[in-house]
Amino acid sequence: MKTLQVDARRLLCPMPVIRLQDSIEPLPVGTEVKIVCTDPGVINDIPAWCRINGHSILKINQQDDEFHITVRKDNDD
């Protein structure tokens, strides 16, 4: 399945979370979304958002000042 790419660079929290939330909503369960961010706050906020909404964090990579986070949609409630 294709991974959806979301660019949230330069956005400050909670905007990256909103971008992820709005991107993931229409997708089928099982879809992976990779979001690229520059606000270090996403390291806490995106995993917290995934926990409360029942999605999985597959990978978090830091490359220089960018954070690359891959999320899998596990819940369609």
Add this chain to the structure above:
Amino acid sequence: MTRKAAALISGGLDSLLAAKAMQQQGIHVEGINFFTGFCVEGHTHAIRKKDKAKPKRNNALWVAEQLGIKLHIIDIVEEYKDVVINPKHGYGANLNPCLDCKIFMVSKAHQWILQKGFDFLVTGEVIGQRPMSQRKETMPIVANESGAEDLIVRPLCAKNLPPTRPELEGWIEREKMFDFSGRSRKPQMALAAEYGFDDYAQPAGGCCFLTDENYSVKLQDLWTNRGAKKYDIDDIMLLKVGRHVRPSQAFKLIIAREEGETRFLSGYRKQFQSIKTVSHAGPLALVEGATLNPEQIRQACAIVARFSKGKQADQVELSFSPANGEPQSLQVKPMPAHEIPQSWYLV
């Protein structure tokens, strides 16, 4: 049948307790958090290097996790402009349109529950807690003007208010709610202890930049010098950052105060004219306003040099860059501190 409620979650103690009180009555609760662009904590932590060591948790997400509920974060930046620019009920001590803000958010939440098939709304409001928006007289105004009417439940002060439809229908019990009033936080802290919450955001205000006097001065300056009450998301972000110095109506300098702010402002160099010291360590500055003429460029560079390590030097080399253009190099004498009138500083 399990009834469903949407709770407005700010991330503070009151909304945490209000939502918990409904869960205690068997209600399925989900949270709504509105993003206006004026929220305080996450942004300043993200921008300023000195704050990097502080935890950067988003309190609304954290509250939702403590409650075990979903949280829907809703971007209202565009629609919220009308609330900030034309508040029907006016501003508070600064540019805070608290009552209009509350009406707007409850209205949006009411539309949300209608769309999603939820039964009622929950807020953490307490009578007498906020001088503008949380008074006994304002509670019916919020309920009426938002359209939520009797579907808005305020569990922390419900016993001081007329019964709502969820109470009259028997979905929730009035006796299991509370009669808090006034600015004291003791009843909330006691209830938090009873519920087993010992870690929560420090309560009572300060979550919105519009309540901040310095921020409001800068926003008013922006409107005055543009000749119109307008803003976009970049404007309201940049008002949170740096030292703002206005030498004339034509332009303003936003001068980074530390490394984190320099990094943040550098993301705007393609949109704004910018100035950076070359011969000495110093801040990055953005120019907000008109395209500068040569005289204004020298004046702006002299001001920026004043905030560099070369402030005592005879000459400082700086680079001035037009928005998305070729930089030019200048040598200027830093402007002495006493030549910068206090009135230029927007604080």
